[in-house]
Amino acid sequence: MATAFRHRLMNNRDILTAIGVVGIVVMMVVPLPASLLDILITLNISGSVLTLMLAVFTVEPLEFSALPSLLLIMTLFRLSLNISTTRLVLLNGYAGQVIQQFAQFVIRGNIVVGFIVFAILVIVQFIVITKGAERVSEVAARFTLDAMPGKQMAIDADLNAGIINEQQARERRKEIQNEADFYGAMDGSTKFIKGDAIAAIVILFINIIGGFISGVVMQGLPLLDALQKYTMLTIGDGLVSQIPALLISTATGLVVTRASSDSNLGEDLGKQMFQNPRAMYITAGVLVVLGLLGLPPVPMFLVAAVLVGAGVLLERKSKVSDVVDTEAARNSEIEESKKPENVLNLLHIDHMELELGYALIALVDVQQGGDLLDRIVLIRRQIASELGFIVPVIRVRDNMNLQPNQYNIKIRGAEVATGEIMPEQYMAMSNGFEDESLPGTPTKEPAFGLDAKWISAMYREQAELSGWMVVDAPTVLATHITEVIKAQAWNILNRQDVKTLVDHAKEQAPAVVEELIPDLLSLGQIQKVLSNMLRERVSIRDMITILETLADQAHTTKDTDRLTEHVRQALARQILQPLLGKDKTLPVLTLDPQVEQQILDSIQPSDYGTYLTLDPKVLQVLMQSLSREVEKVTLKGYTPVLVCAPLVRINLKRVTERQIPQLLVLSYNELVQDVQVQAVGMVGIERAS
Template identity: 45%
Template sequence: MAPKRLLQLGVPAGIVLIVVMLVVPLPAMVLDLLIALNITSALLVLLVAMFVNRPLDFNAFPAVVLVLTLFRLALNVSATRLVLLDGFAGKVIDTFGHFVVGGSLIVGLIVFAILLVIQFVVITKGAERVAEVGARFTLDAMPGKQMAIDADLNSGLIDEDEARKRRHEVHAEADFYGSMDGASKFVKGDAIAAIIITMVNLVGGFAVGMAQKGLSFGDAITTYSLLSVGDGLVSQIPALLLSTATGLIVTRNSGDGDMGSDILKQLTSNKMPLQIAGFGALAICLIPGLPKLPFITAGGIMLLASSRVQQAPAEDPAAVAVEQALSAPPDTPELLAAEIQVDPLGLELSPDIIDLVDAASGGDLLDRVKALRRKIAGELGIIVPPVRTRDNIDLPVSTYAIKLFGIEVARGEAPRGTVLAIGDNLTAIPGQPTREPVFGLEASWIPAELRVQAELNGATVVDRASVITTHLAEVVGQHAARLLGREDVKMLTELVRRSHPVVVEELTPAQLSLGEVQRVLQGLLMEGVAVRDLVRIFEALSLKAQVTKDPDALVEAARSSLGPAIVAPHLVEGAVHVISFEPMLEQRMLEAVRPGDQGPVVALDPLTGQGVIGELADLRTAAEERGLRPVVVCAPQLRAAVRRMVAPVLTSTPVLSYSELAGAGSVRSVGTVSGDRLAVTA
């Protein structure tokens, strides 16, 4: 059988044999062998715990503790069975019962009690507390460590592989200390079990010796009770070794070497403490009545050790600076390029609201951001870049900031322990007045425990993570065109190529470059048009590109192919409500179209232009008061220019062409713009 296969089967087979030992009697010779193996294994675990550089280097320790504890308890059961049945449990237990404690039951019980106090009260209790605190602190520090890894990755100090490795170590450390917290409970339970087993064995020994065997009191003590104490001592030695190993593991900090090397190096790194300790031991000799030789010997050893310590020379600051300069990595172009890269999309949190990303405290902001990326991909048809989330100590308390290519574009608040109540009747509820960051509605940050009361008052209550993700979604929607990069266009094109290769081959690079396709898609996204149906868009572009490569013309061709999808968001009860231009005014506007740096514009005289914008604003306001969501319609040749004219004032009002209305089931006019009067259709 292969060695690897033997290793896989060895531990499971050993555990099965341990369980068998609990019910099957063992010969005394086999019990001696297993007791020796138990003591040696515990010693091995103790030495391994001392020689590891980091606790994670011995991450199997919790499982080892459980297996060895079960093994030791199985030996207790087997030894008890032999003692009570035969009055003999092997040479090892007999020697501990008669020779080690001098054949005295009182001495044996006292030694056993002292070992239990050392193990249970001192070592096990301390190790349990350290393991519990270590597990708690490790879990609390996980979000900060994760964000530090992301910061190093974003700054170019580490690559993806190193970041993945560090994240794995963070999770492994949390799992290890959590397991150690449980393993310390095994050690504590083992110490309690040892007391109970020994007491039961003493009582059982008296009962068997005097009641069943007819022995005298002294013979029963010699035959059974001393063996029971010997069994307890034999089991406590490996238990004490394992408890010590547990304490060493949980109190071990990461170092450059093993524990022995680190301790000796740190104790002998400075001669002054050794000299003071040596002279202090010699000074104790002046106390009358104390033996002089032990203290003179101890003080001499300390002084001798101090004379062997080499005092580190004082470092020259100039030399240190030169050494650091020489050892610093060179400013390679790759390193500099990594440092100047900016994240397309970033979310920064003030330190007091880091709990939003801490899964241990119920924070699910990162999961919601991932879900938001999937939602936007399904709605707009673009792949939103990963949102780099990190803390920023420069932000005010309870503040978050959304950055686009390293520049802050939005900011909001999310006070800890609160929820956002949106509504008008909030004066009776204590809270911090504010405005909802997306729609600007009146709101208030209220304590989370008052959520039900706010809902009863008719308010809409939203948790902090939902506020941030909604704000982030709004920012992404507004800047979707900027987030669509050339690489993203290439990836989307390749996805279309897999299902419709002819469409892509006909369009690019034969007719349009990737840059020109990107510009068309950005033009659609600027007006909130989803680019999910890339097949229709590419087909329309391939036809229009045979005639012209004007960006506005290409965008209009793509919009015409997406007519039903463009109109669908504006339908109310199956109808789209429109604001149109009077034919004479539309003709004047067509004649006034002039080329501009960003595309064609409508060059009307100032008075006419202001009149058109004013009438549009009045008509939209009147329609919205009636619960309608109107759109502006015009001729396809005029649509792009009209959009540029009304965008600065009527940002959220869509501008559609007549050809795009083909997808609407019903078209209803809510007003007509004349340029010099307001004509409202009831």
């Protein structure tokens, strides 16, 4: 029965809180008996002590995030008690045993002492604690808001570097927002405490004057007796209110002044104030000197002896602790080395890695002005927007085996690109009309292989005026990373990435996903189709169209190459859009019909897809002919595009992608009706002689 009642009580805490707040407001209007008032005053004192204890044991300010609202409720509760006690004092000349005994206990019945103690409490609360807590809250709120953009960028950088995952990043962002809201609320809630202190002073004089008039006029007491009686009650009432208010103010100050720590206030003070024996010895020496100079020797020497003894014990404990820690660390290393998990961790391979020589570390150090991690975040967003591909976290680390200015880009532990940049210089890239007299170190632009020079900052303006394209070193590296990702996206994509993309599409079109997977195609087959698309830098952002096309065609074929061609046809406008001019004309190369038929006849199926079985000599002649035609088209200012039959397209692209990577190969089915095709050349084997 008791357990059920406790559970019901805990489950309805919100209702109890609402009833309590309403009850506090009702107290201001409804007269309360003195016995009930004694209980409520005791609750006020105990609640204030409890709040102070919670503040002492709080590790992080956000652990006590309800404090701003609690301050308002406690302040309202104290004011309600003030009104209730004032009503009883003025009506009956008695406000309960707690106020009566409090006045006798604290001030011993002395009115002058009572006034002084009350004034000191109000001054300490109003000027010292509340004013300081208000200022700390205001500054903390302002600095928290100002620091939010930098903290957000730091979270993005940690996420990009692989230090945290997406879930941890979301939690950190939410924590930053909650911290800003907390200090903003604390800045406002401290005004309640200040107003409460002012109200206490006003209520004090109202009670004394009103009580004096009530005692003389309504109860017929002599002037001195009335003044003595009501002043004592008023001071007792004021002390009963102000001591809890002082505790609440102290709790507020403790919470808002808490710095970042892993332990509560008591543990921090114990560790930090009593961690240095030399400080204790010096303090003891100062006390001894003061005792010898004339101050009371007994307390001075007694405290000095305690400090010396504590310092000796601390030194011994520190030595023993060092020995124990050393032995524990050695045993821990032995135990860790025996665990199989340590071997398993060595098997982990990052999707992508960026290794930097020691001279390039400044590019990722925010304190030195490095913004490479922020650039990588932008690269990931750019790739997601252009290719619809979620770039995995790029692990950035230093490699002392590299040259100082060298960097490596790795995919699954294998190096796919390397380069060398000069972090303090600019790269000036040739456009064919450069000034040969420009001083600099000749080099090659790593992403596109253009002729370039490394120049110092003083020659930047001269290079730009001479027709060079000038960029800084981080931009060179970021561009290289971008191009590597675009070129290797098909190789980076794995089944887990595909599942993420499919799950995202399922939120918008669950029917097509449920129809396709797993009954028609597996994730592995979809991955091969998407890899084929990314291999030719075709965006897979329109995932719903891709899945719908696969669902339509998977009934007739499971060949991923054929499925890829169907998907490309569905995305034809997207593929053609970047190739068209203003008049929607597409200059293309075509294959000689005999060559096209020869290629069709040489296509052979296998367990790994289709492949060409052309005679190597014929293939060599074909490549030479294609290279010449591509060069002619490029000199005319056109993008080299070859149009052929759908079955020929993917096999021919795989043959040409290494020797002629700039050649785009389209099928006839990808040419939409409103596109004007202009043939600018024909590729034939006989032309390669």
